[in-house]
Amino acid sequence: MSLQSVLVANRGEIALRVVRACRELGIRAVAVYSDADAEAAHVRMADDAAHLGKSAASKSYLNADAVLEAARSAGVDAVHPGYGFLSERPAFAAAVEEAGLVFVGPPSSVISTMGDKAAARTVARRAEVPVVPGSDEVASVDDAVAAAEEVGYPVLVKASAGGGGRGIRPAATADELRDVVVEAQREAASAFGSDAVYVERALQGPKHVEVQVLADTHGNVVHCFERECSLQRRRQKILEEAPAPGLSPAIRESLCDAAVRLSREVGYVGAGTVEFLVEGDEFFFIEMNTRIQVEHPITEWVTGLDLVAEQLRIAGGAELSVGQDDIVCRGASIEFRVNAEDPDQDFLPSPGEVTGLELPGGPGVRVDTALMAGDVVPPFYDSLVAKLSVWAPTRAEALARGRRALAEYRVDGLPTTIGLHRRLLDERAVVDGTYDITTLETWLAQR
Amino acid sequence: MGSHKITSRTPGVFYHRPSPDADPYVTTGASVAEGDTVGLVEVMKTFHEVKADAAGTVSAFLVENEDEVTIGQDLVELET
Numbered sequence: 422m423s424l425q426s427v428l429v430a431n432r433g434e435i436a437l438r439v440v441r442a443c444r445e446l447g448i449r450a451v452a453v454y455s456d457a458d459a460e461a462a463h464v465r466m467a468d469d470a471a472h473l474g475k476s477a478a479s480k481s482y483l484n485a486d487a488v489l490e491a492a493r494s495a496g497v498d499a500v501h502p503g504y505g506f507l508s509e510r511p512a513f514a515a516a517v518e519e520a521g522l523v524f525v526g527p528p529s530s531v532i533s534t535m536g537d538k539a540a541a542r543t544v545a546r547r548a549e550v551p552v553v554p555g556s557d558e559v560a561s562v563d564d565a566v567a568a569a570e571e572v573g574y575p576v577l578v579k580a581s582a583g584g585g586g587r588g589i590r591p592a593a594t595a596d597e598l599r600d601v602v603v604e605a606q607r608e609a610a611s612a613f614g615s616d617a618v619y620v621e622r623a624l625q626g627p628k629h630v631e632v633q634v635l636a637d638t639h640g641n642v643v644h645c646f647e648r649e650c651s652l653q654r655r656r657q658k659i660l661e662e663a664p665a666p667g668l669s670p671a672i673r674e675s676l677c678d679a680a681v682r683l684s685r686e687v688g689y690v691g692a693g694t695v696e697f698l699v700e701g702d703e704f705f706f707i708e709m710n711t712r713i714q715v716e717h718p719i720t721e722w723v724t725g726l727d728l729v730a731e732q733l734r735i736a737g738g739a740e741l742s743v744g745q746d747d748i749v750c751r752g753a754s755i756e757f758r759v760n761a762e763d764p765d766q767d768f769l770p771s772p773g774e775v776t777g778l779e780l781p782g783g784p785g786v787r788v789d790t791a792l793m794a795g796d797v798v799p800p801f802y803d804s805l806v807a808k809l810s811v812w813a814p815t816r817a818e819a820l821a822r823g824r825r826a827l828a829e830y831r832v833d834g835l836p837t838t839i840g841l842h843r844r845l846l847d848e849r850a851v852v853d854g855t856y857d858i859t860t861l862e863t864w865l866a867q868r
Numbered sequence: 869m870g871s872h873k874i875t876s877r878t879p880g881v882f883y884h885r886p887s888p889d890a891d892p893y894v895t896t897g898a899s900v901a902e903g904d905t906v907g908l909v910e911v912m913k914t915f916h917e918v919k920a921d922a923a924g925t926v927s928a929f930l931v932e933n934e935d936e937v938t939i940g941q942d943l944v945e946l947e948t
Contacts, residue, residue, distance in 0.1 A: 477881045479934070772879055800880040802912065802913070803912060
């Protein structure tokens, strides 16, 4: 039973991406929108649209009841959550399932398992996928010191209930650790309502490499190779590329195999991303994103797959359109995230009116955006306004194509990260592909 | 006695409290010193504290909790 109509429960470029895939597959696409987005491109290009509420995300795109009501009254048979907003909330996926609709993604129980740090680590261990060496929750300072002896210094003390980089403290020695554990417990209690902490080995300069997977409801699981996403600021990716430069064939194969094993172990369905840290010849599972990823276009460039169309086919009950042996990684692709932020003012968000816009084009260039000249970038949502991605037969040519496309790209009326990308492509570590997860922040601090 | 209005430096969503379950930063009738935090504006998923740019007594909130604000909009009125 293939899908007839889909509610696209998102906004901006990813909503437009899903609408486009629906149209190509002959599926009716119903958009949703807030007050601020009444005239937005994702609404105009959909077959139909439903109003959710006021502009604030909590009153519109994050309002699960309003989204479900829109799905019911539009009479769709599936809901595509995009990324962000409700996409990784197990309760929302469960409510979609209970309403008798198809959630375009994995079962709610899988979202729940992979969204829980401890449960996800357990799944990884069961699938024999390495995780960053760490302890269980430590009850006392002495327990923490004993645990640190086992995993090896330097260590990080992390709050069990923490997230987004909060509640993490480093310690290089047992003496430091004794002070840090007490502070971490106190901080965790006040910030997260639980003083549970654990100890984990601190990696020194790992690379963030992630593997795209696809799984259908018939038990087929494939990987679509990896993406290198180490250029991050405050854990937000800014530039991604595929394949990962400098990754040995042996590690690439091990990573991709591990991602497939883990996906099988948890009973994954749909498109997903398994994230790893790679240091030297070791790699460690960190988390799984149970949704389509912002940076999926670079995987589409190098494999020729349409990942969103695959999501929709899988949700309709079809088998994967490709087997593992059909998926080949060809050439090199780079994505540049264009955010409405001012890199010269500590990345201050810069909502406002786009008074002029010239998009790059030509061979090997793709722009995913819902932003048109004359549009106003609202202050209520994520700052990502466009993704420029390029492809070329070799990495050196992809870098040259990226420089050329970035030079063509003009946004008037508000500051963006386009200029930052132009400068990054002149940096030795970026040109060489030797950068790690510390490179961008170090570079920004020195500038 | 004069009156002074604290304005928003960015567009976004105005909050009276640091988190949904917390107490408000200030309530009507409270006295504030210059530099005290009186609210929070969320812009593109980042949070910016609104500081009193004068000392005085809070006489009115001009924007409801979780309401949308524009740049330069009056948020809180003080009696100075």
